[in-house]
Amino acid sequence: MKLKFNLSPEIEKSLEEDIIYALPYDLDFEGEQVDGFLVVTQTKLHLFKAHMLDKTYSLEALKDYEVEQFIGSGALKVTYEGEGARICAFTPKWFRRYAELAKMLNYYAQNKVHSDYDEKKDEYICEKCGYPLLNGSTHCFRCQKKSTVLIKMMELCKPYKKLLVGSIVVTLCVELLWIINPYILRLVIDGYIVPRNQDPIGLMQLIFVYLGIFMTISILERCTMRLTNELSNKVAKELRGMVFEKIQALSLKDVSNRTVGELMNRMGQDTEKIQNFIAEYGRDVIIRGFSLIVLSIILFVTDYRLAILVLLPLPPVLWMVSKLQNTIELKYWKQWRKHGQSSSLLHDILSGIRVVKAYGNEEIEVERYTKAADKVSEAMISAETFWSKTFPFLGYLITLGEFLVLWFAGNLILKNQMQIGELIQYTTYVSMIYVPLRWSIQLPRVLADTMVSGGKVFELLEQESELVEDKQAVEHTIHGDVTFNQVGFGYTVYEPVLKNVSCQIKAGEMIGIVGASGEGKSTLINLLMRLYDVTEGSIEIDGIDIRKFSQKSLRSQIGVVLQETFLFEGTILDNIAYSKPNATFEEIIEAAKIANAHEFIVKLPDAYHTVIGERGYTLSGGERQRVAIARAVLHHPKILILDEATSALDTQTEKKIQEALDRVIEGKTTFAIAHRLSTLKKADRLIVLNKGTIEEIGTHEELMKNESVYYNLVMAQRQTAHIKQ
Numbered sequence: 001m002k003l004k005f006n007l008s009p010e011i012e013k014s015l016e017e018d019i020i021y022a023l024p025y026d027l028d029f030e031g032e033q034v035d036g037f038l039v040v041t042q043t044k045l046h047l048f049k050a051h052m053l054d055k056t057y058s059l060e061a062l063k064d065y066e067v068e069q070f071i072g073s074g075a076l077k078v079t080y081e082g083e084g085a086r087i088c089a090f091t092p093k094w095f096r097r098y099a100e101l102a103k104m105l106n107y108y109a110q111n112k113v114h115s116d117y118d119e120k121k122d123e124y125i126c127e128k129c130g131y132p133l134l135n136g137s138t139h140c141f142r143c144q145k146k147s148t149v150l151i152k153m154m155e156l157c158k159p160y161k162k163l164l165v166g167s168i169v170v171t172l173c174v175e176l177l178w179i180i181n182p183y184i185l186r187l188v189i190d191g192y193i194v195p196r197n198q199d200p201i202g203l204m205q206l207i208f209v210y211l212g213i214f215m216t217i218s219i220l221e222r223c224t225m226r227l228t229n230e231l232s233n234k235v236a237k238e239l240r241g242m243v244f245e246k247i248q249a250l251s252l253k254d255v256s257n258r259t260v261g262e263l264m265n266r267m268g269q270d271t272e273k274i275q276n277f278i279a280e281y282g283r284d285v286i287i288r289g290f291s292l293i294v295l296s297i298i299l300f301v302t303d304y305r306l307a308i309l310v311l312l313p314l315p316p317v318l319w320m321v322s323k324l325q326n327t328i329e330l331k332y333w334k335q336w337r338k339h340g341q342s343s344s345l346l347h348d349i350l351s352g353i354r355v356v357k358a359y360g361n362e363e364i365e366v367e368r369y370t371k372a373a374d375k376v377s378e379a380m381i382s383a384e385t386f387w388s389k390t391f392p393f394l395g396y397l398i399t400l401g402e403f404l405v406l407w408f409a410g411n412l413i414l415k416n417q418m419q420i421g422e423l424i425q426y427t428t429y430v431s432m433i434y435v436p437l438r439w440s441i442q443l444p445r446v447l448a449d450t451m452v453s454g455g456k457v458f459e460l461l462e463q464e465s466e467l468v469e470d471k472q473a474v475e476h477t478i479h480g481d482v483t484f485n486q487v488g489f490g491y492t493v494y495e496p497v498l499k500n501v502s503c504q505i506k507a508g509e510m511i512g513i514v515g516a517s518g519e520g521k522s523t524l525i526n527l528l529m530r531l532y533d534v535t536e537g538s539i540e541i542d543g544i545d546i547r548k549f550s551q552k553s554l555r556s557q558i559g560v561v562l563q564e565t566f567l568f569e570g571t572i573l574d575n576i577a578y579s580k581p582n583a584t585f586e587e588i589i590e591a592a593k594i595a596n597a598h599e600f601i602v603k604l605p606d607a608y609h610t611v612i613g614e615r616g617y618t619l620s621g622g623e624r625q626r627v628a629i630a631r632a633v634l635h636h637p638k639i640l641i642l643d644e645a646t647s648a649l650d651t652q653t654e655k656k657i658q659e660a661l662d663r664v665i666e667g668k669t670t671f672a673i674a675h676r677l678s679t680l681k682k683a684d685r686l687i688v689l690n691k692g693t694i695e696e697i698g699t700h701e702e703l704m705k706n707e708s709v710y711y712n713l714v715m716a717q718r719q720t721a722h723i724k725q
Contacts, residue, residue, distance in 0.1 A: 001100050002119045007037060010051045017041035020114050021104065023097055027073055027089040038076070038088050040105070042114075047088060057087070063109040065102035069095060076102065149454040150447075153274055156235045163234070167227035171287045174220045177213050178432065179294060184210050186425035232279035239271045239457070246461050252531040253491070254463065265343050266460055270453035277450040281443070288436035295433040302426055309408060310430050313397045317441065320397075324390060331383040332448045338379045342372040473550035478557045478638040479542045480507030480669035482528070488536030489520075489527055497523050499692045501537075505685075510670040512680035514710060515689035521673045524689070525641050528671070529558055541639075559637030562644075565624045572601055573608040575627055579635035587634060595630035597623070640665055642672040686710065 003021045012019075021040040028034045037048040045062060047055040057080065064079040068086070074095045075086045090098060107115045157164045188206050243266060247255065255263070299307035349356060349365050356365050482505040490496035498520045505511055513521045526532055527539060530546050538545050546554055559579070567575045576588050583591075588608065592598040600623055604610040612618050619627070632640065662682070674680050681700050688696040688703065688710045695709045703710040 001097060001117075002125075003097060003101055003104065003117070004119070005037075007039065008051050011037060011039065011048055014053055015039065015041060015046070017043065021101055023094065023101060025076075025088040025090040025094065027091060029075075029086065029089055031073065031089075036088065038101075040101075045087075055087070059105075059108060062105070065105045065109070067095065067099045067102050074098060149451050149458060152458050153278065153454055156239060156274075157231065157278065159238070160231050160234055163227050163231040167224055167231060168286055170220050170224045170227065172290060174217055174224065175287060175291050175294075177217050177220075179291075179298070179429075181210065181213055182425045182428035182432075184213070185428070189419075189424060228279050232275045235278055236271055236275035239274060240267060242461060243267050243271065243457060246463070250463065251533075252526070262344060264347070265339070266456055269339070270457050273450050273453040274457065277446065277454075281446055281450075284439065288439050292433065292436040292440075295429055295436075298429055299426070299433065302429075306408060306426060306430075310433065314437065317397050320390075327386065328383075328448045331379070331386055332452055335376070335379040335383050335449075338372075338376045342369070342376045345369060345372050469551060470548050472548070473553070474544065474548055475550060475553045476542065476544060480638050481505065481542050482639070482669060483540040483543070484524075484537070485540065486537035487524075487527065487534050487539060489523060489532065489534050496535075497692055498527075498689075501692075501694055503687060503694060503697060505669060507669055508667055509684045510665055510672065510682065512683035512686040513671060513673045513689065514680065514686055514713065515695075516713070519689040520692050521689055522643060525560075525643060525671055525673065528639075529560065529641070530554055557638045558641065559632040559635040559639070560641040560643070561625075561628050561632045565621075565628045567612060567619075567624055567627060569611075569613060571606075571609050571611055572604075572627060575612070576608075576630045576634055579631045583634055588630075591630045591634035592627075594633045595626045597626035597630045600626075638668060640668045640670045642670065642674075644673060688713075 003023060004019065005022050005024060007019070007022055019039060019041055021038075023038050025036040025038055026033060035050050036054075039046045039048065040059070043059055045057045045059055046053060062078045062080055064084075066077045068075045068077050073089055073091060075089045076098050077084055077086050079085075080087075104115055104117065107113075184206055188203065188210070191202070191206075247263060247267075296307070296311070299310060346369060349369060356362060484501050484503050487498055487501040488496055489498045501524065513524060515521055523532075527534055528546070530549075530551060533547065538547070540546065541549070541554075568578065573585075573588060576591060577583050580587070585608075589598060592601055592608075601608055601610075610618075672680060672683065680686060683700070685697060685699060686703055687694055688708075690709050696703055696706060698706070704714065
């Protein structure tokens with residue numbers, strides 16, 4: 001996010017140190033508009049008003065930076081000389097930047113070092129045009145170079161260049177045949193009709209040639225259609241595969257930055273627009289250009305005066321189109337944005353349909369979606385209305401040349417300086433040349449719509465994942481020793497989630513991870529699975545840094561049962577076998593028995609072949625959890641991760657599952673997270689996290705004797721349980 005804005009020369013000259021941050025502020029504490037700047041240098045914080053220095057603070061004297069949000073305004077608050085003080089105020093548009101600045105300055109207050117930051121990361125406003133960026137995007141689709149996107153779209157056709165060249169060649173032949181037709185028509189009129197030539201053989205020959213050309217054109221157009229459709233379908237299929245593969249390759253953080261609805265739009269609607277563009281406009285760029293050149297040459301050779309009249313309206317039309325281009329692009333960009341918001345909302349409503357019905361909010365959700373759909377409709381109507389108002393006028397200007405030709409050529413005929421057949425031939429060519437001209441007027445509209453979709457697709461395809469696969473990644477059979485070496489992690493440097501986490505786990509140990517909510521328990525196991533990369537230190541398995549493992553090798557040997565159970569639409573058999581697609585039916589049954597799931601599965605109408613619906617909605621929470629445990633058991637992992645694996649089970653079932661898990665974890669390195677600390681009593685050791693660091697580590701008995709963080713957590717749970725009883 002950009003935190004360093006350009007300063008006036010007067011301000012820059014008054015500063016003695018390098019500028020680290022510079023943000024405008026536009027309100028005083030009475031709510032009046034001001035022209036101010038907050039500037040942070042190496043050791044000082046300066047406030048300027050109207051380019052004049054107002055106040056200066058030493059950074060050593062400031063701490064506890066905080067942004068307060070009011071109605072229509074915000075303020076930066078600090079602790080100065082032991083007391084809270086507001087140092088500047090601003091309108092809501094600056095709130096996010098000041099919130100980010102407060103975090104950066106708090107980091108400096110604790111570490112006495114200014115943190116590095118990426119100005120493009122998490123930026124939400126385009127610096128060039130000032131419009132908001134889409135979530136997860138690093139560049140503005142309105143300001144992107146259309147030629148670059150167009151070249152990338154054409155490069156998609158490279159593997160199918162034979163189809164592309166074939167469709168172009170066939171279409172060029174069609175265009176040439178269309179150009180020949182008016183000449184034959186002229187021969188018929190001037191050679192036979194006007195002079196009333198009674199030679200039937202010559203006339204019939206010309207008619208047969210004319211009809212033959214039409215039949216040939218019809219056959220070639222069918223060939224063109226088939227080649228083009230085959231080309232566009234193959235490109236679309238490959239492009240969708242590339243987008244889906246890229247989504248799978250991105251890190252969890254990269255995917256989380258975008259909504260599911262937006263990703264589905266890029267997979268579906270955006271790739272479809274690229275497909276349509278290639279099918280309808282890709283080759284036409286060449287064909288229409290060819291027609292325009294050939295017809296222009298014919299018109300100028302035939303009569304340059306008439307040709308000038310034909311093309312006379314073209315310069316003002318092109319000038320008007322260029323002026324309207326930005327407006328057209330903006331309207332289609334807004335249309336896409338509204339459509340994306342509508343799709344995301346629809347996905348959320350349908351995904352949470354149970355919650356909607358549980359609270360009786362069907363009418364509210366219908367109203368929400370209707371409003372979103374209305375906004376999409378308004379954006380589409382606005383774009384199409386604008387075009388429908390401008391295009392007829394542009395089309396009229398273009399065809400104005402045709403009327404000039406008829407008037408001028410009519411005078412030539414009256415003066416016997418041109419024959420009727422020659423006039424018909426010429427006016428036919430004029431009509432033909434207006435086809436590519438009208439097409440070129442439509443092109444900016446199509447480009448504006450398609451380039452937005454193309455830009456989003458290629459932006460996703462070109463995004464570099466935060467998880468970089470080592471070029472010499474190893475395929476290693478895991479034994480199970482795990483070492484955390486001074487591990488640190490934060491989504492930003494100045495907001496660490498984990499700090500200096502170090503411990504060694506031996507193969508076969510069961511490790512319980514405990515701590516209050518938000519202390520980094522799930523983050524720790526996410527790092528072990530390498531869903532994220534550590535920002536400091538390293539995690540080693542069997543003495544090998546997990547960043548040197550291939551991601552497939554690492555995760556194929558780790559089994560996980562997450563707190564949020566997710567089952568795919570399909571049968572119970574499919575869901576259990578997901579972790580091992582080649583498993584035998586006997587192996588699946590054995591895994592289900594270990595997870596205490598076999599008993600309820602065989603009572604279902606189709607047993608293991610029962611279709612459980614999306615997210616397994618036909619099963620109870622406990623049943624879904626047991627299917628997920630069976631899936632992990634079938635995986636035969638060397639490292640097992642249980643994130644609240646028994647949270648959805650009743651006490652009786654939980655006891656059975658715990659007995660099953662005792663058998664499952666035997667010989668496996670196991671990490672278990674549980675809020676009910678009683679379930680971790682059998683753990684070999686417990687890691688207690690507090691404020692992102694390891695506060696304690698030891699057995700249940702040892703930690704209870706310490707009477708520290710773990711002891712307090714256990715006592716709090718016992719007191720809560722006593723109150724409930």
